[in-house]
Amino acid sequence: MKKTAILVLIAACGGKYQAPPPVASIALPEGSQLKPYHPDQPGLARPQVLAQAAGRVYVTLSNQRDTSTFPVNAGPGFLATFVPSTGAPSITLIDLGGSDGLQCQNPGFVRASADGRLYAPCSGNFSGSDVSRAIVEVDPLANAVIRRAAIPDGRVPNGVAVTPTRIWTGDSFTTTVFSIDRTTLAADPTAPVPLDCPKNVFSYVADVMTIGGDVYALCASDISGVLYRLAPDTGAVKGTVAVGPNPTELTGLDDGRIAVVSAGDNTVWLVTTTGSTLSAQKVLTLANVAALQDIRAFGRILFTVASATNTAQRIDLDAQGGPKVVGEANFGQSSGPYNILPLDDMQAIVSNRGTNTIAAANWVTPK
């Protein structure tokens, strides 16, 4: 009776809105686990991109420390890997920094090659001159770094696309893409391939990716976006098509089309390749989110994440009336979801850069 009375009282005094539901997430390692250069200045995980290989999920950890000016690299870059499961997974760390801890800092991408290796470009401190810029090759079966390619001075790698003979990456400084010989791991002596997209102020290469045997590169600017199709061996431009402004990511669909998400105007585009012609169509505007960071596909379902609204979206390309958001998840205040990895068409894993966690987006209706 007393308990009931208390519950009634709580209900009567409560607000008109329910409290937000708790969000389950798994904390990533931080501090001393991330081998800080200075014990009293440890870093936070700051997870970024997710990839899947050998039945495991991999996520890059920037390992950075916030300061009053700009985040600084507090220690070497890491990959955290785990087997996705319903329970709390056991997380294994892969140190990408080598014996001196400087061989890789701030890994911003990780992507699996067709033959099962992982490649992670490390951006260093974005000066373009530090020694910690690299692309590291990881064996997911051994969870260890196998080889390392240094980056020529004046370039900062962004994105990674692996072909049978080359590793392509974008340059944050010069809006070009360049390749590294996959056998020797030396940068190709040929001149970088310039990308061009109309700009007011800035342009950069948002990502490069191997899709259907070709290399695709996203040129992003404050007012435009252009998807480039490049020959995998030479980098010769095979086609271009305009997409929305400031595109951040792309992904390949099973039917050969490419989906692109543009953060500038919150739009999703589908690009079709017909012979040497690329055509693009805006299929969806996500008007209520901000800072769209990633897009992935599983079958006919697209997944996006928006870091400024802490949300992920599930988009059905075959919905009645055209592509539509049919599910959305929120990962909590300040979570800043950055990347998403679908496990199937109803479940995905998200890396939360703000709260240094990983979380699951699950749209399976409980039975």
Next chain:
Amino acid sequence: MPPPSPAFGRHLALLILVLAAASRAQDPGETIEVEGERRSGSAQAPASATTVIDSAQFGGEVRSVAEMLLSAPGVSVHALGGPGQPATLSLRGASADQSLVLLDGIPLQGPGGGAVDLSTLPATLLERMVVSRGVLGAQFGAGALGGAVELLPRSARSTWSGGAEVAGGSFGTGRFALDAAMPLGNGSGLFAVQGDRTSGDFEYARQLTPEISDSPYYGFKRDNADAKRGSALMRVSQELGDDLGADFLFQGSTGLRGLPGPASAPTPRSRELDQGALGGLRVRGTSGGASWSLRASGRVDRVELRGVLPFGDCQDGTPDCPRQDQRSSAGRGEGEIVLPFGEANAVKMLLAGGGEWVSGAGIGPHRRGVLAAAFSGDIALPAGVAVHPALRFDGVGGQTGLSPALTAQWRPAPDHPLSLRAGWGRSFRAPTFSELYLEVGGIASNPDLRPERAWSVDAGADWRVAGLTLSATAFWSSYRQLILYQLFPPARVKPFNVGESRIAGVELQAVVPLPSRFLATVSYSFLDAVNRADGHKLAYRPPHRVFARLARRGDRLEGYGEVSFTSALPRNAFDTAFVGRQVLLNAGAGVRAVGPLWIDVEAKNLLDDRTYEDLFQYPLPGLSIAVIARARL
């Protein structure tokens, strides 16, 4: 939109009852002074589109400067949350840096030389505000590209008078204000203080999954949105001879507040301390029909950020979380002479010079000189036409420019209620110290910035008779070399002269005295703000804004009800994302309890809509109620 709270009906019924009682209880034959649109314009900008706001019309209400300014057409406020949180002014769609704010003629600036934070200005210490719209650099100085707001503090008086106000209400919000005017020496003096506080811990609601249109709203409580502020004002006027006088003004303010951050990424550990003072001494005189004045003024401001990081908050006092201190100051001397000629003509000349200084975290020490020379005329022509040419030279640091303007007015007869006016102006805005030099976190500096430039034309008509004012203005303005912060890879923003825009619009206002001492005020603003580079709408400019208010002032009972509507506005540069429309209902009622003591109750956001957000996802409070006691002798 979610349904209003059940409490809304009860509050509304109570207020209607009180208002109805107020309208019945007035004694027949009583007269009251209609407050509001008594003064028609700005002496600085004759024949311009101007609105005068008397702060007395908001007596018995807890109003901020920003809230009072929103009653004028052409005004919008860019705020970051509820009471006590930062708020900046936008006139005719111009940015805050392009909208000048002057206190008794002294230009106000925020730390870093940028826009002043309206929340730091004490509302009860002001007598009225004059909002002049248009490119008015020739009249007010470089920087007035959207217009200028003249804040006129309470006047010193030669008789004893004074007032007091105490208010308290929802979310721990309270205010006290005291002022006293008196004869002093060979003149008069005024002393006034105001204190404000709020806990800011209001509840708000958000959709966690906004792309699903019917997804539920969830309730949150605002944290770290408390604020405290104390302000003081002193004015002294002394007559030094038959044709000689001196005026002294001092205003100081200090505040401490939490910086709660946006709802999506709160910053519970970030705080801000600010301190500012301003003083001016003017000697004035007349000689042979000419009037002249010499004035020295100065301003110092300091802001200290605690627990603030570029991408979040931190624990104040830890090694990676230093306090960020920034100071700015300005000093200026100016001389002005007004020479009448003919029956109704005059020319005014002004010469001013001084300096501006800034120092602090992320910006370093910098200084620059400022110089101005201005000429303006009031020339009466035949057939009821008056023209007001103006030309001003401004030098700010190494950047100089001329600001010409011409306004004209026509009346069928001197006392005719109708007047038609038209104006043209061209001016520039020098980059602020922050834009030139601030290098902190995600912000990069750009010392190579050039001034922004703008010109505008407007035309309008006014009908003023016996308290009735009807006003309509249409304008067209063009901005070039706009300084916009743009992404600067890999992860910073940097200002560039890249913007080019066109802003056109319409401003309507009606002030209508009604029977039983009611006064109705309606203002409407239409803005069409377009990026000329791509034709997209400029972000954060509301296309439509309506303010309507019905108030009654008596000597026993008073009350008001008002509605403020802001249409949906774009929140990106590509017309694909919007901040939703907002409708706010406020109402209040008061009674003169005994002698000069008034007791008022007011309610803001009567619909108790807790889903509203200011720009950048800063939540606004739902229904709030305040009780105000005030007396004036």
